[in-house]
Amino acid sequence: MEISAKEIDGKVCKVGSSDKKYDLSNKSGGSARCGVGVSGSATVQLKDFRVGVLEQNDGWPGSGKGSESSDDNAKAVAGDLIKLTPEEKTIVAGLLAKTIEGGEVVEIRAVSSTSVMVNACYDLLSEGLGVVP
Known part of the structure; x- marks a missing residue:
């Protein structure tokens, strides 16, 4: 996102203060937690979280801070993504789909239960299983 969507990169895992950074050396102090960081010299956002935490193969899905849940970083990133506009x-x-070969973005607003049941029964029938709805 840091190349093609800089404005979004600045909204995810952004630390409130401009004097923070991400660092794995003090995980118990929250330095590896999305949106927290520790004393540093630059504005921190998603690209910094990626470099300082994720690329070190540590800190995901949890930051390692003992008082936090084991998936606190995943929840923090998800919370920031939820706050984004629909656009x-x-x-x-789209960017996530591009990283997965053959992936595409499809929006489904609503699916009726009848449609789901018919499709499920058809899929099972095509696999040789007889299902009566």
């Missing part, structure tokens, strides 16, 4: 969410979904 920004579409951009993020």
Whole structure:
């Protein structure tokens, strides 16, 4: 996102203060937690979280801070993504789909239970299982 969607990169895992950074050396102090960081010299956002935490193969899904849940970083990133506008969410979904070969973004607003049941029964029938709805 730091190349194609800089405005979104600045909204995810952004630390409130401009004097923070991400660092794995003091995980118990929250330095590896999305949106927290520790004393540093630059504005911190998603690209910094990626470099300082994720690329070190540590700190995901949890930051390692003892008082936090084991998936606190995943929840923090998800919380930031939820706050994005619908247009920004579409951009993020498109970028994620591009990272997965053959992935595409499809929006489904509502599916009726009848449709789901018919499709499920058809799928099972095509696999040789007889199902009566």
